[in-house]
Amino acid sequence: MDPSGDVPFLGARCDDIMHVTDTRYQGMYQWRCCLLDRCTAQPLQQLLLLRLRTMASEQKNFKKKVVRLPASRLLTQAQELSRKAVARRVRLVKAVAPGAGGPEVLYTLSHRQEEQLIPYSLVQPVQAGARRPVLFSPSPLSRGLIEQLLQPAMSQLQFNTCPPEPIPATERCQKHVFMLNPSIPDDSLGIRLQSIQDIVSQDKHCLLELSLANVQGLLKQGVYPIVIHIQPKNKKKWFPQCGEEKLIEDLCRREELQLETLPLFHHTLEPSRWSSTDDLLSAIRSAIDSQQRAVACVEFERLQ
Structure with a gap:
């Protein structure tokens, strides 16, 4: 995900671990998260805003942005938009809240919008006491x-x-x-x-x-x-x-x-x-x- 934005955004990539603390931060389509260290599961950054609506609509708007350009700039701009679209794709991994008393997960996207996102996995960190095979x-x-x-x-x-x-x-x-x-x-x-x-x-x-x-x-x-x-x-x-x-x-x-x-x-x-x-x-x-x-x-x- 491209870290640029009007408010503080953090770059993220596939296999990063994020702990989502608010799925409706300042309204819908925005998550507040902590980026975790993969080795310790401890927070590295306290604030990560994920603009879900932007990710869902980016591919939909891609063609419209390209066809409005002059023919001489079509290929260059298409490549640039494609690069930015790839940079924004992210595999979200959210830690499972321990016990039944954990916070409720609120999914803010419709099924149609969710289909346009890279799916994420729910994981739970485990500290193995004995030596692992x-x-x-x-x-x-x-x-x-x-x-x-x-x-x-x-x-x-x-x-x-x-x-x-x-x-x-x-x-x-x-x-x-x-x-x-x-x-x-x-x-x-x-x-x-x-x-x-x-x-x-x-x-x-x-x-x-x-x-x-x-x-x-x-x-x-x-x-x-x-x-x-x-x-x-x-x-x-x-x-x-x-x-x-x-x-x-x-x-x-x-x-x-x-x-x-x-x-x-x-x-x-x-x-x-x-x-x-x-x-x-x-x-x-x-x-x-x-x-x-x-x-x-x-x-x-x-x-x-």
Whole structure:
């Protein structure tokens, strides 16, 4: 959202967390919010005004503004308006008020207007007491990363893993069982919730080979995993399987889309963060440490 305006506005972007304190600030179509720190869930700014009517009507007025211009300025002005429209789009994330006695949420837009806005998610910050399990994306990297993270003797004081085990067919649909490949019915390998809890009780991060499809199931069991997405520098170098290269690339593409639908935030390691395997492992350890200290913002409505 563009911060310019007649009254103090704060720039915001996708995945920012805002606590909405008044949905009818000085009348309708304007919200008063606090922008929260993603790590601590504490307010960064005390005032954020969100002009909902402006956002809803901007696309509707876009064509009218363009067609009134001289032909010589049409393309330039259209590009400028498009840039401003993109800058104003925002994914609103509002904290759920704890308990039934929280303030009532007043929706000030009609259904027709709401359809023109980017939807937002209701989240609640959770401070995990114990060390959180860790999942990796793309999932084909999990096994190799886990083996390397556990190699230094000192690492075993901080990390451990749950090797997948055969799960009887009668147990595979149970809530306390997480299958390694839930999309493959014949795959019998999985990890039990009790195995994860045993490692967590030792004050260690449980490094899991599970795919992103298991995140929602873990959350339903009160387990708040740290999800680390690694953007490879060269997929062909990382996944050299000749016959499976296309399948691996398709899987990575699907998982990148899955990341956007997870009921909690993930952490991304950009290619610029590392230049060697040792750099990558160091960056992963640092990311796990920082995410452990941060709150986990969870969309509990998606877990019903």
